[in-house]
Amino acid sequence: MTKKDNINRNIIIVLMIVVAAVFRLLAFKYQQLSNFNPVGAIALFGGAYFTDKWKGYLAVLLTLFTTDIILNYLYTSKFVIGYDGIIGVYLSFAIMVFLGTMLKKVNALNVLLASVGAVLMHWLVTDLPLFYTTLNLYPHTLAGYKTSLIAAIPFEYNMVYGTLVFSAIMFGGFELAKSKYAFLQTKKQLAL
Template structure:
């Protein structure tokens, strides 16, 4: 793969991620879509396909940051660059990128489904820590359990989002790779 082809491949990956992330903004207008969004699938996708893994982390986390700023503005009419618990949220998405790079070395339906469930588990266990949100839940194991139980409907939406957007992103890129050789890695071109 030439440097030019790698740059073109990266541009395609970034455009796919940005287009998918735009769907995240719909949750502002349609509240039932809360957590039914592409961010988990985007994280897995970035981890799986960027040859330089740091580009996957940078693209995913920057996309998350930009859409967070936009969503915060839609809700508050103020620009807010950070929010309470953001560091844990970003850590969970960085771990999802890592999950994509580890579990999706071979992209197929089973691996994408397993990675999608793993991503939700990471999000659920990290972002629902009770001490992140003040006094909403007691800062005990029982409070953590309550927080986890209350989060289940949101995590269902996230798994549906991961599966739907995973199908679109991974399926779309795999299909594109069959038509455009410049999207394939050196290893794939040798096959």
């Protein structure tokens, strides 16, 4: 794999992430799609396919940040950079990218397990009370955390479905493209 091939491969990965990220913005127009979005799949995909793993973290967190700003503007007509709980949200997506880096072999079972694991991490981390300083929907106790987790179940169902659907599209599409275009394969895959 030449340097040019690696650059082209990264461009394709970034383009796939950007195209998928547009679907996150649909939740503004279609409220029933709340949390049915590609962000979990984007995190796993970036972690799995960038050969320089830091690029996976950067691309995913930058995509999340950019779409957060756009969504906040659509909802409030103001440019809002942060929100209460942002640390937990970004930490959960960094963990998802890490899960993507652990995918040594991309196949349906591994992507399914990683997708479910990613949503589980999102659910457990984003509802931790320590990440909320002004929004006090639940007491900052173990019982409050439990109540928060239970209340989040409908949103996490949508996230599971979104992550599974978009993972199938993104991973399946990239694997298909890799079988047709050698420049999308890593040095290790080309050596086989």
